[in-house]
Amino acid sequence: MDHVSVWLGAFLTLGILSFLYKDNPWYKLCEAIFVGASAGYWVIVLWWDNLVGKFYEGVGDDPALWVGMILGVLMLVRLIPKVGWISRWPLAFIVGATSGFWMMNYLGSNIIEQVGATIMPLLSTQVGAGFDAGVWMILSRLVVFVGTFTGLVYFFFSKEHKGAFGTTARVGIFFIMITFGASFGYTVMSRMSLLIGRIDFILGDWLGLIN
Amino acid sequence: MRQTIPLFITFFIGILLIIAVFIPPFGELGETFTLFFDIMAVFAFFLGGGNLLRVHINKLRNKKPDWPYSIVTLSGFGLMLAAGLFKINNPGDIAAAVDTAGSLFYFMFHAAMVPLGSTMYSLLAFFVASASYRAFRAKNREATLLLIAAFIILLGRTPFGMYISGWIPDEVSLFQIPNLAVWIMNSPNLAGQRAIMIGIGLGVISMSLRLILGIERSYLGGDK
Amino acid sequence: MSYHSRRCLRSLPTITAIVSCLLLALPFYASGQEPVTDSVPADTAVVIEAAPPTTVLSSDHKYDDGDQINLSWVPSIDETLKDSKVIGYKIYRAEDGGEFELLAEIPDVDTTNAYADQEVEHGHKYAYYVASVTETGEYASLETMPLEPEREWLDLNKAYLFIMALIISGAVIIYVETAKRGKELFVRKIAGLEAIDDAVGRATEMGRPVLFIPGIHDMDDVQTLAALTILGRVARTIADYDTKIFMPVSRSLVMTAARETIKSSYQAAGRPDAYNDDMVNYVTDEQFGYVAAVDGIMVREKPATVFLLGAFFAESLILAETGNSVGAIQIAGTARPAQLPFFIAACDFTLIGEELFAASAYLSGEPRQLGSLKGQDVGKAIAMVVIIGGVATATLAGAWQMGFAESIHGWLMEVFSTN
């Protein structure tokens, strides 16, 4: 069994990698397997986890779950052309719930928390060992303060980016670009590890070249 | 009428979830609605999965280009479905977890989906390389800053950062590349992240209000 | 949502309760108890090894659904002794005047002298006592008065959050109303959005399809909602130009919603017959299975224009580079900062964070929608003023201990904290 899965794994791995050369039947085969099997996988997960696990096993304690069931059934109504428009109700429900839920969530975590975290003293006799110890700290905090402020200016929609306002917005975009650069640098690392994992599989588990 | 009821539902549910934050007895409402959503997702799948089957059966029937692959897709789908639904080869009884080691479902997941998924994921390494060569160019000041920041972080995340900047005295140790990398992460990066986050927060609030108040209603379809 | 409630509810009342208990207990502690332990000679065979905890107080947890009672006590006086025999506490509870039953054991004597009982229900009364535990026995305190946990209908801890929500939503609504009355509102140009028409036009000229990828998340992500609102505008242009659109999606619900959206755009353009359900197809929920399929579609169909809008993760660059390799014009946007650099590198136009959410309003050109963008700016202005004011007062307070600055800073920290 183990032998089978290693060879199957190698076959599929190389098939996907062959896409880098160009689209070809091997890749198409792997793609077809992937799409079919994974769609099947997700039905099963939805079936056992959501329908059985959450609804069937939970509805006894919580009859409110019937609401979810009814909304779900309403989704299928679209298959009947005459009353198909009723299927918009569950959609409207989801849009309302998503909007309301995330609106408050983002207000708390993205606005209030982040603004609060930016409010710090630039210099302080209480933090660290006094003024002299904190040159770097002062610099860092100044950078955070200026960067956050100018970044917000960049996103301002009501004013053309001209004059002093434009210069500030430009400083803001500089900070945003550094952020993207940092994200990129950090991400590259992650991506390499994945490839390392795959090559490790081909050379080690399959070909047995690594001791 | 066909538009009014959905608009009202969106409005009512949206407002309900907003005020629920301030009313302790409604505190669990968000979680309950998440459960509703999970149940609805199952039914939505009847439509999605049905669509997948229809597309591939059509392809097969009309002998469209690449139709043989549709057979593979359909059989992969069917096999996974059967393996999971009937728990084929599951060492436990029917009550055992669907992904118990040894079952056909477990085998298909680990022998097929895992290598496929992680290889697809690892293609990124190649694309990172080609994008680095082709697209990360100092075309203007903004792009140059992006590049410099990326470069320092990259260096800082390899042992070379320390090798080439180890000579810098400890008083200004900030300029040693690994420390500089951490400083970039902690200061300018943090500032940019915050500005983006605050902006996103406001964008979400404004869009949510447009949806709840029915100003934005394109998703609802027309009157017919 | 509930993390707000829980985190806000927790700290303040508990701390107040504990502090007040300690204060109340102080005189008692000083006068009544000390002699007792002192008077027990070490060599006599006394059975009492430890004094019970004193001043056990139960109090209702504020601003909850009536499902928590906070309990606090002054530790057994013996705990402070070096050779203390106290190894922990046991909490006993009686419901509605019934028998006392063991509720919880607290082994950590050094730090804990409070307990939050979350297994209570509104409408019942609970009495407690706490016993100090030694190796050989338990020494019980007096019982507390029966207490019914109260249910509050308004969470006053969140008054500031409420005011903030009110101000920002108020600003949005006021601007929407102003715009409705016909006042011209200026919104600056956003390059990525200006390009959409041209991008669709290019696909028409080349006779190739437009590919629209709405991210890989479901309808419970706001980014997907944003993508669909933009789809409404894009589909309208596509219907006008009579271009082909292709939209593989990874969630069934998104498929349903996207079909409604495109259909209504085609109706609005006056071409309902040109719409067809095959424009939107479900592929698979699996992240990379979906990516494999979309990559295949890209190299086989060679779209002239690709939209990548919504929630993207690792697949962002795989999709964007493949799109680039087939020579498509690409317009991307996401609220995930980690993916933005890849879009910036490999796509022609990128909507950064907030711009993604503002896009459909901007594209609609409708006054009311533009008004909502103005409302957003008010929020930004408030954030900017608070940041400047906050940093200034914090600095004045931190470096020069100025009284007024300290109080303003303290107040701001209170407002801008969800704890």
Next chain:
Amino acid sequence: MENLGVIISLIIIFGGLAWLFWRSVQGREVERRIIFVFIFVAVAAPILFPITFEEKATPVVKSLFDKIESLPEKSKVLISFDYDPAMQPEVQPMANALSRHCLEKGHTVVFMCLWATGQSLLTATLESVIKPEFPELVDGTDYISVGYKAGNEGVLNVIVSDFIRMFPTDINGTPLDSTVIFQDIKSCADFDLILAVGGGRPGPKEWVLFVGDPAKVPIGVGVAAVVAPQLYPYYPRQVVGILGGVKGAAEYETELAAAHPRFDEVDKPGLRMMGPQTLAHMVIMAFIVIGNIAMFRARRKAE
């Protein structure tokens, strides 16, 4: 033999880069596929012929290490495995190192996962790391695995106030309230430290927002490098320390081996992967440099 391999592969890589440089400077197009071959060689060669580099812990890693090191014995630690096989090469080494460290310090560890796919990876850690390396520890007394529960953030919302309601039994079906460990754990607030290892949603960020903040429990995170920047805003106020990517894992492994020499013997995948990673990074940096030089050349020519 191995040194020879290293030398040959280095020659291939650097020779190739020189060729690429020459070609780019001349303004000739370099095909994507050639770039692909490069990156493949740069990663594959150091896997075949291992190259290792020295590591030193950065403050964000060190602070998490010190936190675990300084917790009193028998502290209660929760480790959550929130990732899938795709993220495994990067974060499993962290999960293993953190588990080793906690158990070595005599802490009581509870294992769980929020991702369905995390369960088999958790089992892998239990079977291949914990059981062989800590044979004296007893499942259910010194550590326990409660496995996976569906519900994403919903799970967090429940366990923050009531752990057993969400996880009535451990992975073997033993009721949790009958185990020694859960005698004094009612909710997440009862843990002394929570370690969230993962990288997607739900993941470390959700642990901070839904559990760490409301329950006031210190949280340490191990994340895929790609999400680490998003966690920096939470450090050090809401997060004790961050292990980011293979580099974070390698630093932690070094630190752990230095403090507890018996772990110097075990496999250190984080450190092992740093060789190919470093080389790949250098190639990427070389690409950026070459690409830019080519652009400046072309621009000057155009003028």
